[in-house]
Amino acid sequence: MQEFNQLMSSIDRGEYKPFYLLSGTEPYFIDRLEAKITEKITDEASRSFDYSLFYGKEVEEHQIIETAKRFPLLASHHLVVVREAQHLDKSTDLIADYLSQPQIQTIIVFCFKYKAFDKRKKLYKAAKKLGALLETKTLYDNQVGQWIRDRLQEAQFKIDAKTLQILSEALGNDLSKIEKEIGKLKIVLDDHSQITPELIEKHVGFSKDYNNFELYNAVGKRDFLQCTKIVKYMAENPKNHSLVLTISGFYNFFRKLLLYHGLGDKSKAVSLLGISPYFVRDFEYASKKFSLKQVSKAITLILEADLKSKGVGVKSSNHLHIIQDLLVKIFAA
Known part of the structure; x- marks a missing residue:
């Protein structure tokens, strides 16, 4: 996110580039930068004259170039935004050629979402030379x-x-x-x-008592009754509680508990487990409730449940049945 923050700051300072190549798997940062540039360059009066918006599925490369060559009428720059640029059918070499001698009062924002732009392409090299590049990545x-x-x-x-x-x-x-x-x-x-x-x-419309966080907390305390209450609520509200995410959370919880068991120096738990100091005591307590052997067995059971959630080896991936079965086996391990 450092590159994103730097670009946002430079735009705030009015330091513009003739071309912005924004690509990557996280669309949020691309949308934020597009909105920031639009906000800084145009206003209500100038937008009708000095703002051009295209979509990759609907535009030809030559239309973008012809529009980019126009001079602004009211704003300091003519802003040309190409959304969904990943859908441009043909080569982008003509835009790269235009950038060898760009109209200095035009800014092109190229929004190429859900994948990184090919670094071997002529346009990437042109953008690197005189424009601004951003490759976004989905946060872990x-x-x-x-x-x-x-x-x-x-x-x-x-x-x-x-x-x-x-x-x-x-x-x-x-x-x-x-x-x-x-x-x-x-x-x-x-x-x-x-x-x-x-x-x-x-x-936000999310139960403070019946959620994955409270489920893993109840598991760590070996509170089977509370676990069943939470799982029943979550199964009745599947839109807010993805089975895949619940199982993934189980895996992360027991993986961290396994790491905690293996720590010789428990003071390093925060950095090695990647958790807040607030949650160290939860893992300390859970480690007393689950032996190293039980934790290892739980991870095996979770991986089996993960396969079931994806339809492997079962006729139906019923949320409630899969999680209930997993809990029974973990507590019996």
Whole structure:
């Protein structure tokens, strides 16, 4: 995200490039940069004259170039945005040729989503020489929590580690969805508000008591009754609780518990397990409830459940039955 932040800062300073090649697997950062450039370059009065929007499926390369050669009428620059550029049918070599002598008062923003732009292409080399490049990547699950925390801080909210975990699970790793939900909180809550599980349940629509975070917490305590209550609720609300994500979370929990068992120096748990200091005590407690042998067996059972969730070796991948069966076997191990 360093390159993204640098580009955002340079645009804020009015330091523009004639061409922005934005590509990669995370569309959120591409959309943010496009919106930032549009906001800085155009206003309501100039947009009708100095802003051109194309879509890759509907435009020919020569149309982009002809439009780019126009001079601005009201704004400082003529802004040409090409969305869904990954759908351009033909070569982009003509645009690369245009960039050898670009119209200095035109800015082209090339939004190439869901994959990286081919670095061997002529356009990539031209963009590297005189434009700006950004290749976005989907955040790993262990990066999303920190990203949410940073966005909440920017929005002037406060949140503790446990609530952040619940909110991360509620919002998933769709950064655009996260941005919208934080925007909703900004509307209904005062600045410097403390985000609580109750507020998440009220405004995000996610149970503070029955979720994956609380499920893994109950497993760590070997509280079978609480586990069954949570699983029953989640099975009745499958849209908010993906079976694949639940099983993946089980695997991550027991993998970290396995690592915790193997630590000679438990003070290194935070860095080696990649967890908040707040959660170290949970793994310490769980390690007393599950021996190393039991943890290893649980991981094997989880991998088997993962196959079942994908339809391997079973006639139907019933959410409730698969998780209940997994829990019974883990607690019996």
